[in-house]
Amino acid sequence: MSNPPSFHLSENNNNNNINNDNHSVHSPDSTAVTNDKDHLPNVVQSYTNKSFRHDDDHIYINDIPINKKEFTLAFGGAFEVGPREKTRELIEYANPVPAGLGAFSASAISLGLVQMHAREVHMANSLLGAFLTTSGLVEIIVGVLCFVIGNTWACCTFLMFGGFWSSYAFVLMNVGGIAESYSNENEYAQSIAIFFLPWALFSFCLWICTFKSTVALTVLMFLIWLFVLLFTIAQFASSVLVFKAGGFFAILAGVIGFYNMLAGLVDKSNAYFTIRPLPLPNQYDPAKEA
Template sequence: MSTEQNPAVEKDVGPAAAPAAPNAATAPNSNAPLSAEEHHSRFGYGPLSHVNTKEAVLRPFGGEFQPGLYKSVEARKFANPAPLGLSAFALTTFVLSCINMGARDITAPNIVVALAFGYGGLVQLLAGMWEMAVGNTFGATALSSYGGFWLAFAIVLTPGGFNIEAGLIDTGGTSMFYNSFGLFLMGWFIFTTILLFCTLRSTVAFFLLFLFLDLAFLLLGVGYLERDSHGMPNPPVIKAGGFFGLLAAFAAWYNALAGIADSSNSFFVIPVAHFPWSPTGRARREKTERETV
């Protein structure tokens, strides 16, 4: 079926290419530019095809893990991968944050290793790759990176597996491991701060997710670098980091619910509170001003 017969196809992959000139070069190894037909056949279809951000734009919305305007996944016949990645991040963060706060007198985070490998790591990494497929650069970067964070976290803490913790302790004592782990967390604080700047034009729910996570990384990093008088991670600072980690987990679940709930499964829409300076906020304000004139 041609794109003239099916406008939805044209909307998804772009307008149909003009026929190639009869004498257009077709040698695969030549340096001649591709004809319009060759370019369309190679790059004009499939999940990784070019996304034209000027058509079918979607306003910033935390439920789709996108702080800027981009082409909605609805016209591309793909499911929204953001709620899956957000849920994987939320559950793993929730368990670790509870342990950091000393819940049920649990002092060792070994139970998180399984979640960090299977759910927060692998599943979130896969969700990030599908964000890449739907053309969401921010979502792909964030979800894939935090999936990598949980995999790295699990590798460090795997008992008897990679011997990273034991090797550092054997080399320079527990202080070397705590300093190394503190630098590890501070690096993720810097990365999360970069992402936080990209959410300032989105929604309050989306912004709060990265704000809470940023504070959690900062406090946990400081807690490992600035230890108490016994040379252990500073308990009050670690607990404070765990508290903000809990807030980040619930914020991630909230954004995931906002992305899952729609007219097919819910009687209500999850409010995400658009910033006044966001595209949606400006549109609502302009509409109100026109109505009051």
């Protein structure tokens, strides 16, 4: 990303003059722009009037254009919770997030249907392979790749949920005779609830990190937190109705996850439409850090 134009400020008696490329403006709030088509516009603006806007190709901080290819905004399709300058790796490597979103969403929908007893199915044993590989292994790989491109929040999210799905699969597989080690079914159910409880807290922490991102991303994390929380309550209370409610929100989370995945995949080269992110109020403004 090229450096912004330099600012020159000089004082003469009681008048402040701003000079840039031999153009003089006698108001500190005025803007001077060169007409050289071979260079980006040289913009001079008072630091007291910061502005931030963007179009299809550029982001403008104080009317200084920055190519979007060198900058990333909050976007569910890339699991970006706020704008930041792209690293060299982020420019060179593909976006791994859609794969992680697809893996999570597929398992969430399937688990939700089982919890709602769809087609009279009550056991999730058929999903063990998906929990171990699709949601477990794939999300861990995506988390590592997010580490490479410098996306801390996405890295933490995918690595942890990759571990969540894998560990839940081991519980369902009864590895090491987990179920038999408890004296009765109620004790076993309470232990599962204790397993879910910290994941509900973790999901809540992830959710509050999206309050300045986009509507689609914060809705996704809210639904994830809600369905994990309902699973926890259902295990503590041994309530089938709460289990079904959790399954319903798991399905919704999967659908919104697929929406965010699609947003990260479609562009003008492969589809006739693109998905524009809808920012939340008070979204982080890079101009304040300029």
